[in-house]
Amino acid sequence: MNLQSIKQRFGIIGRSPLLDRALYTAAKVAPTDLTVLIQGESGVGKEVFSKIIHELSIRRHNSFIAVNCGAIPPGTINSELFGHEKGSFTGAVSERKGYFETVNGGTIFLDEIGEMPLDTQAFLLRVLESGEFIRVGSSKVLHTDVRIVAATNVNLEDKIHAGKFREDLFYRLNTVPIHVPALHERREDIYMLFRKFSGDFAEKYRTESITLDAQAKAVFENYRWPGNIRELKNMVEQLSVLSEQKEIDLDHLIELAPNIKERMLPTRHDTFQQGSDGFQEREILFKFLLEMKSDLNDVKSLIYQLVKDNNLKFPDIAALKNASAYVGDSIVRKSFDSVDAEGFGHFDDPGQPIILHGKTSHYSDSEDVEEVLSLAEMEKEMIGKALRKYNNRRKDAAEELGISERTLYRKIKEYNIPD
Secondary structure (H helix, E strand, O other): OOHHHHHHHHOOOOOOHHHHHHHHHHHHHOOOOOOEEEEOOOOOOHHHHHHHHHHOOOOOOOOEEEEEHHHOOOOOHHHHHHOEOOOOOOOOOOOEOOHHHHOOOOEEEEEOHHHOOHHHHHHHHHHHHHOEEEOEOOOOEEEOOOEEEEEEOOOHHHHHHOOOOOHHHHHHHOOEEEEOOOHHHOHHHHHHHHHHHHHHHHHHHOOOOOEEOHHHHHHHHHOOOOOHHHHHHHHHHHHHHHOOOOEEOHHHHHHHOHHHHOOOOOOOOHHHHOOHHHHHHHHHHHHHHHHHHHHHHHHHHHHHHHHHHOOOOOOOHHHHHHHOOEEOOEEOOOOOOOOOOOOOOOOOOOOOOOOOOOOOOOOOOOOOOEOOOOHHHHHHHHHHHHHHHOOOOHHHHHHHHOOOHHHHHHHHHHHOOOO
């Protein structure tokens, strides 16, 4: 089956190369039993791709079900997917078959897979590896032959790093990845979709379909469409209802939809979706950097006091900055170009290295100081200091660092910090 016939059969509008590549991958993988992970922003049509994979597979005559993992409460998702026995929990008045049992031989589409609880992820991994599962409240092992197509609108690798998604499950699901492009990645398709939706709406309500003039069309195509196809369809219906003219110009478009004149360049939202642990860990780094700044100020004060106590000549401000500046990734030590009888010199040429002789036995000739460049090392050192300060009392150390005990425990294991 060629791409054009697939588009016609499933009502897909567009000629974008990115869209064609996603459709080609879906068509190629459909006849196999490989697990597929569909990635893309919310509203791009990931469920349509799951239906394409099912309808073009050998399982097309069996059941297909779409399950939104983010819409099922964590306490009931295991029962929904794997079933339960009578009396296994409050409200279980009879036994119930789960989706993996009722859709045996068919395809299950697991949308928003990144929202699945960790315990359910372990059960799902077992299904993927051996086809085995157990109902809630039972000890009998059941078997199923189900193809799994998963989808997500978040970065699962970020979820893995945050400890909220199993790495082994990710690699099992990601056998064949399919990226469904967002509308801002396929701008050549935006006006085609506009015409399709305006025609559908006009046919439904027996009215004349709306169009856009050149300026309005340009603004329409340059809007980012964060809600993708879903937002575009709603916008077309809104314009069809509210517009009193069938050819909409730019002024009328902005009057009816004022937000559309904004370009809305893409921004990252995943940083704010990682939960409080990410912010808490960042606080550790901030505290470490502040402590480094304080130590640097102490070093500057010490140098100033040495110069003052030994009657040394101060250079100008520029020379002093050069004398204590950071160059590259190490601290370059500047000093005196000559040494008097007492073992001290002056700053006539701040480009020479520090050499102290004579009666300065309190200090070694030189000391190399390396800057810690790794954020992980900074974090590890801060945690170690807090644990030593409170004699390994993790609760007190966690409060000092401004993080939860759970995060502290995970970091101790991650950095292999000894008790």
